[in-house]
Amino acid sequence: xxxxxxxxxxxxxxxxxxxxxxxxxARRIGEPVAxxxxxxAENTAAALAEHGAVKVLTADAPEFAEYxxxxxxxxxxxxxxxxxPAAVLVPSSAEGxxxxxxxxxxxxxxxITDAVDLEAGxxxxxxxxxxxxxSFTTKSRVSKGTPVITVKPNSAxxxxxxxxxxxxxxxxxxxxxxxxxKVTSRTPRESTGRPELTEAAIVVSGGRxxxxxxxxxxxxALADSLGAAVGASRAAVDAGWYPHSNQxxxxxxxxxxxxxxxxxxxxxxxxxxxxxxxxxxxxVNKDAEAxxxxxxxxxxxxxxxxxxxxxxxxxNSRKG
Numbered sequence: 001x002x003x004x005x006x007x008x009x010x011x012x013x014x015x016x017x018x019x020x021x022x023x024x025x026a027r028r029i030g031e032p033v034a035x036x037x038x039x040x041a042e043n044t045a046a047a048l049a050e051h052g053a054v055k056v057l058t059a060d061a062p063e064f065a066e067y068x069x070x071x072x073x074x075x076x077x078x079x080x081x082x083x084x085p086a087a088v089l090v091p092s093s094a095e096g097x098x099x100x101x102x103x104x105x106x107x108x109x110x111x112i113t114d115a116v117d118l119e120a121g122x123x124x125x126x127x128x129x130x131x132x133x134x135s136f137t138t139k140s141r142v143s144k145g146t147p148v149i150t151v152k153p154n155s156a157x158x159x160x161x162x163x164x165x166x167x168x169x170x171x172x173x174x175x176x177x178x179x180x181x182k183v184t185s186r187t188p189r190e191s192t193g194r195p196e197l198t199e200a201a202i203v204v205s206g207g208r209x210x211x212x213x214x215x216x217x218x219x220x221a222l223a224d225s226l227g228a229a230v231g232a233s234r235a236a237v238d239a240g241w242y243p244h245s246n247q248x249x250x251x252x253x254x255x256x257x258x259x260x261x262x263x264x265x266x267x268x269x270x271x272x273x274x275x276x277x278x279x280x281x282x283x284v285n286k287d288a289e290a291x292x293x294x295x296x297x298x299x300x301x302x303x304x305x306x307x308x309x310x311x312x313x314x315x316n317s318r319k320g
Contacts, residue, residue, distance in 0.1 A: 002086035004030040005079055006053070007099065009091045013043025017199050018091040018153040023051040025118040025156050029125045030086045032163075033057065035079045035170070037072055038064040042167060049165020051158065057082070057170040068181040069095060073102045075172045080107060082170070085146060087125050089118075092150040092254075093198070100150045109145025116155045116256065116277055125149065130277045152277075153198045154256040189245075197229045197246060202259045203275070205231035205248055206241075209264020209285065209304055213241040218308050219263055225315040231255065231275075233265045249274035263304045267292025284308060 004026040009016045019034075026032040034053040036044040041058040048056050057079050063071035076099060080088060090100040092114050104111040117128035126141050127149055141147065197203065204226065206219040216230075223230045232242035234249050248255055250273040260278035265271060267283070267290055275281070276295065283292045284300045284307045293299045300307050 002030040003033045003054075003083050005076070005083060005085040005088040006032050006034050007076060007088070007090040007096065008034050008036040008041075008044055008048065009093065009096065010036060010038075010040065010044050013040030015044050015047040016091075016196075017158065018093075018151070020047070020051045020158040021153065021156045022089045022091060022151055023048065023053060024159045024161075025151060026087075026089055027052045027161060028118060029120045033079075033083055033085065034165075035076055037075050045165050045167045049163055050160055052161040052163050053165050054163045056165055056167045058167060059170040059172050061172065061174070063174055063178055066183055067179055068183065069098050069102065070180060071172075071174055071178045072099050073106070074174050074178055075170060076103050077106055078172045079170055080146070087147040087149060090148070090150045092152045097150050100148050104145075104148040107145055107148075109148055110142035111148045111150075112140060112142060113150045114254065115149050115151045118149065118151065118156075152254060152256055154201070154258070192230075194223065195227070195229045197231060197248070198253050198255055200229035200255070201257055202226050202228035202261075203231045203248070203255050203257045203278070204228045204261045204263070205233065205265060205275070206236055206263050206304075207233035207265030207271070208235040208239075210236060210241065211264070215305075216242055218305060218312075222261070222263075222308050222312045222315070225312045225319070226259075228259075228261075229255075229257075233271050234268075247274075262292055262296075263308055265292055266290045267295060 006022045009019045023032050031054045033055045034048045035057045045056045090096045112127045115127035124141050131138050204223040231248040232246045237247045249271045254274045256277040258279045260281045262283045281296045282298045283296045284304045288301045
């Protein structure tokens with residue numbers, strides 16, 4: 001069976017969930033070969049093997065931490081040349097998409113971004129995408145070169161499938177471009193204790209109807225009762241009520257959780273583009289004509305300041 005390269009997103013050896021989803025999808029089209037780079041790369045092997053990686057290619061060098069994406073592209077290209085895979089899968093983060101695009105240019109291949117599903121096809125992997133703010137679902141395949149495909153988080157259920165996971169050192173020669181952009185400083189992100197927005201199974205979002213930064217406590221309380229991430233609409237972010245890192249939408253983050261709860265969000269196309277592929281959508285809005293109600297599985301016409309605290313209380317009482 002053909003091998004499929006899977007780029008590993010990890011933090012000091014702790015593999016993030018989108019990579020495990022990629023391994024699940026990769027097994028549909030071939031044998032996953034994982035590529036783990038940077039500090040702690042070798043520590044990823046156990047988790048990767050448990051989820052189907054037949055081989056784990058690892059490399060560590062100061063360049064991966066000291067410079068932006070090009071050293072990682074150099075390493076992924078080295079893995080591509082060593083393996084000659086049937087496809088290359090990369091998590092669909094901002095960095096992941098840049099790595100994938102640069103690799104596709106280097107190897108003269110087509111690229112598909114933000115896939116939400118993947119299946120084997122007679123002429124190569126077939127990717128499913130949500131297009132035009134999720135108004136259409138398309139199926140496509142790369143017609144030139146080795147397919148490079150980025151996959152959105154929460155697109156597949158993680159399935160364990162133990163494999164050998166043999167660790168091999170990857171020899172990487174960095175290009176002249178690798179040191180073109182140096183990282184001069186890093187600031188650790190403050191931990192909220194909540195899941196990462198793009199990876200969360202449940203997202204609770206607030207919009208213009210929240211009417212102030214101090215009122216986001218109502219949204220946070222519901223999110224915490226559900227173990228959810230907190231999102232915000234562009235209107236709420238532009239008003240300075242919540243950080244841009246939590247923005248859901250076309251100019252923010254794209255999410256696809258099992259459950260999305262929109263509170264005080266009208267449902268403009270810019271917001272819908274970032275959450276329309278959510279599995280179950282619930283909206284609370286006092287405007288019965290709000291466009292968001294055209295999209296939802298369940299809608300509540302009411303004042304979020306009355307509805308959401310009652311919902312939070314109910315969730316907490318059932319947990320007790």
